[in-house]
Amino acid sequence: MSSARSSAREHTNDTDATAPQAADLVVLGGTVLTLDGASSRAEALAARDGRITAIGDDRSIAGLIGDATTVVHLDGRAVIPGFVESHNHPTFFGMALAAPVDAGSPPNEHIGEIVERVRQAVRDRGPGEWIRGYRYDDTLLSENRHPTRHDLDPVSPDNPVILTHVTGHFCVVNSVALQAIGITAQTPDPPGGAIARDERGEPSGLLIETAAFLANSAMPSQGPEQLAEALLLADEEYLAHGVTSVHDTGIGLIAGQGELDAYRLAAGRMRTRVHGYLFHTLLPGLDDGAPEPPDRSASTDRFQMTGVKIVADGSIQGRTGCLAEGYTCDRREHGMMLLEPDDLARRIAALDAAGWQVAVHGNGDAAIEAIIDGYAKLGAPQGTGRRHRIEHCQTVREDQLDRMVEHDILASFFIKHVYYWGDRHRDVFLGPKRARRISPLASARSRGIHFGLHSDTPVTPVPPLEGIWCAVARRTSGDNVLGPEQAIDVEAALRGYTIDAAYLAGEEHIKGSLEVGKVADLAVLSEDPTAVDTNRIRSLCVDGTVVGGTLVRRRDGLSVTTGGAR
Structure with missing residues (x-):
């Protein structure tokens, strides 16, 4: 990553030709990792009306402080784009x-x-x-x-x-x-x-x-009011860990239609931005091959329905992920498909024709093969604007990654499998050869595949910094290194939780990097993750979270003032 400090880059709504309007938010005195195309860095940034208006050195940005400006004093901390969790519930x-x-x-x-x-x-x-x-x-x-x-x-x-x-x-x-x-x-x-x-x-x-x-x-369903309160509990936890956007991959999977009603009730109170993927059994008309098209008329900057989620197989640790070769602990056992491949392909085609983005859960390589086959039947992707996805993509093979490139298929990798189940995958479920390739990030990156990283919370804990550490260190809970050749560098891992994750929802133009004109969603980290020892990345703290230019969460010790006072 370039270490050069950028000069101020400003975009302001001037009241006259010489006096830019004061910023609503200024962050200065540290390191700003923009994660833009040039991997540029700065010392400070400013935001107004929820958007980033300037990025540069402390002196130039301090000139945008007005009497009502919220000023976050980094005191050597680092600022990155707010984390985008590409697969959560x-x-x-x-x-x-x-x-x-x-x-x-x-x-x-x-x-x-x-x-x-x-x-x-x-x-x-x-x-x-x-x-x-x-x-x-x-x-x-x-x-x-x-x-x-x-x-x-x-x-x-x-x-x-x-x-x-x-x-x-x-x-x-x-x-x-x-x-x-x-x-x-x-x-x-x-x-x-x-x-x-x-x-x-x-x-x-x-x-x-x-x-x-x-x-x-x-079960007796929990009412929308109870589910809305559950969403608000989750919202607090996301913000505490710097997560400003979440892809809800399976709305309705747990509580049916009530989950959509809960989002409506929670509107205005949730600070986290949510992209929803409706569980496929809840979409009217899909069983008959004529699903309703997306209705985005009710979309807001906090919630919009993006796609449809299908579950193709189960989980490796549950021995229901569908594998081409048998499980190491029982070679006769291959897991299961929850949908027959022809039915899966039919549903994918119907959703694509109706204008939905499709996200299909696939852990085992046999299930991944069926998913790729379904996408491949849609024809050449060039110019279609499709951003269909494979969720988890845990045991994807090299030949399958080649096919994903051919058909422009995206992936959201459940990287925390490496830490939480890596030892058991190696010793019980997959054996050493297959286990070292779970979540093969380096192979995917070398092919130019766009991918996000995720925690699948509540399956594993939220903190993206833990996921970034998993991607870089590939250490298991038993402190073994699993497939070091599939590790990626810190910046690439950061991108998997920011700009590349935003790409999965078609939002890379408005979020995921710190650039003038993009939404002012930020995470303030205790230190620069690119400048610390790899093993310390997971222990870094999120000291502040900003959504739309508003500081919504901060830890004790982070200095925040109003105007020029300090």
Whole structure:
């Protein structure tokens, strides 16, 4: 990255030919990483009416301070574009934050600890009231298995319980919940899913893929008001970590139509900008091949519906990601497709014809092949403006990356797989050769593929700085390096969470880099991530977050004044 400081570049609405209007916001006294095409740097910037109006040295930008200007004194800190999270689930995230049972690991090391949390939640609720819990991960529990109804029943004889897996692809329910859902030993597996059964053929309580979706749809729905409050909880967490834009990839997946209603109720209170991708089962007409076209009349600068999300397969750690070769732990097991390839291709074609951007979840390379085949059938992409995507794209092969280039297919990589599940992918699910290639960022970048990086929260924690560290260091939770040849440099990783992520939603012209005329969405970092040791990147702090030129979040110690006072 160039270390040269840029001179002031100004765009102002002058009241006369010589006196530029004062800025609403000035940030000065540090390093401004613009992430523009030239990788230029500066010392300061100014914004007015929500847009960046000038970037330059401290002296020139200080001249734009007026009596009412908010001045952020960096004192050596760094400013970057606000992070763009290219694959998240805000409603699901907020529901997990508000749930009575935290089933995650940490804090739970054993199934018994989760059961105790369920027991405590039952004590606080009346008979018949549903108990929800989130984020359990069988691969992190000492028993190395999913909980079952037999674990839950003794502490919840009168309350239906549902615990959702950290991936969202499974859930575990107790016997009362099975009865409420209508699942018995005679219930057949739904298409694209499975009902796990014990040695007697009775449901064990574990529901897989579409069977888990069935359980969620059978629960008493949370009202739009509750879901709106969940969105606001998620909003606070995003801002705390410098995330100013989020791609909600699967609106309706957890709570159906109520999620859209929740966004309408939360309008005006959410500060994070959201691009929505509607879960495909909620789009009228798609099953019949004639989906409704996008209606963007209600779009605002905080929320707009961008595309449609399809789930093609499951997760690698759940052994439902669809692989061309079998799982290392069981070569006979290849995972599953949630949609048959022909049906997937039909849906992609219908959505493309109706004018939707399409985002398809694909973890296993067999599923990725089916997704690429579906996109390839659309014909040559040149000049069409398509920006169709593959979500997670975890085990994409080199030949498949070549095909993605040929058909101009974008990717959003779930880079945090490397840290959170890399060791198990190597030792249990994929073996060393395939595991070292998960999220092959260097291979994608060498081909010029546009990609974003993401955390898939609530599957893994939000902080983009952790994701950037994962992309650069490729260290696992066991402190092993996994596929160092697929690591990228810090600037490339930053771009995966800013300008390149914005590209995935067709917004690179208004956000993702700090340039005059773009929205003034900023993250203030405790230090310049390009100037610290790689292992320190994940521990850097987000000291301030700016959305549309307004400082919406700051940590103690960040000096902010009004006008010229200090």
